[in-house]
Amino acid sequence: MNDPIRQLARAEATAHGRGGTRAEFGPLVAAHHGPGLPLNSAWHDGSAPLTEADLLAFEAFSAAHDTPATLHLLAPSVNDALPLLTARGYALTYVLHAFTHDLHDLPPAPTLDVRRSDDPDGWAALSAQGFGPGSEAVMRVVAHLPGTQLYQANVDGQAAGTAALSLTEGVAALFGTSTLPGLRGLGAQTALLAARLHAAHAQGAALASVFATPGSASERNIRRAGFGLTTLRLTFTRAG
Incomplete structure (x- = not known):
């Protein structure tokens, strides 16, 4: 290995x-x-x-x-x-x-409004709107996991997407990415990827990781953000 x-x-x-x-x-x-x-x-x-x-x-x-x-x-x-x-x-x-990204080579900073969320339950509710019915219980657990940093992207002042980040032994894990119905294709996921990569670098991480379903729209966004396919989970x- x-x-x-x-x-x-x-x-x-x-x-x-x-x-x-x-x-x-x-x-x-x-x-x-x-x-x-x-x-x-x-x-x-x-x-x-x-x-x-x-x-x-x-x-x-x-x-x-x-x-x-x-x-x-x-x-x-x-x-x-x-x-x-x-x-x-x-x-x-x-x-x-499984994709990884060397944090010495960052994409441009996001142009959309991306900010940290300090409301785990509100973040989970928004995230569940993107993931679909039955997902809120899972996202509420994710939002409250120790060390989880929560992010929200806004388009024209409206919540458009959510994502999470955690750092472990120099590796930044990117997960929990969700875009709300009706607001897809407006760059929220790309902005959330870039914002978390910059945040992870600022916090001293050297490597970022993210998992994606093969052939999905999320995978295409991940590749455009500079991630390379590393292995399979x-x-x-x-x-x-």
């Missing part, structure tokens, strides 16, 4: 354990945030191969919280883990592209 990917895996796993009920099982960092939330999962930190004992302990943790055993790995860790995951009944359920869930 090369250094940027190892750095990304470690930072994401560390950040994943903030808030909720946290537990570690070898290289897995698991968290449970509440019934039925997709945030209930584990991250592989890239530090060591996954063992059957690690998986059994994580599965017991998941069962104790009445949630499916779901874990995220970056692509370089998958080859070693796949035989064990298959034997334990896990199936690939989701793939995201693969999500596995145990059947039954």
Whole structure:
């Protein structure tokens, strides 16, 4: 595993354990945030191969919280883990592209009005308007996670988009990006990307990361902001 990917895996796993009920099982960092939330999962930190004992302990943790055993790995860790995951009944359920951006080379500052939000519940409500019905509970948890910085973009004085940022071990994670219906295509997402990259650089981060669905409009905006495809994030869930 090369250094940027190892750095990304470690930072994401560390950040994943903030808030909720946290537990570690070898290289897995698991968290449970509440019934039925997709945030209930584990991250592989890239530090060591996954063992059957690690998986059994994580599965017991998941069962104790009445949630499916779901874990995220970056692509370089998958080859070693796949035989064990298959034997334990896990199936690939989701793939995201993982992008990184060297913060020594920043895009132009945003031209739209982008500002920090100090209202987590208001931010979550706006974010849910962009993500769609049923997302507000998740975004409320995201908004209250320790270390999360919240941003809002405005178009002509009207809230148009939301996004979040957190810094871990020199890596700035960009997430929670949402554009409100009727205000898409006006540059809100591009402005939120640029604003967070500049903010992360100002706070001493050297690398920024963001995940995107392959082929999505968000991915096109991410590439235009100067991010490069670094690896894949693969999500596995145990059947039954």
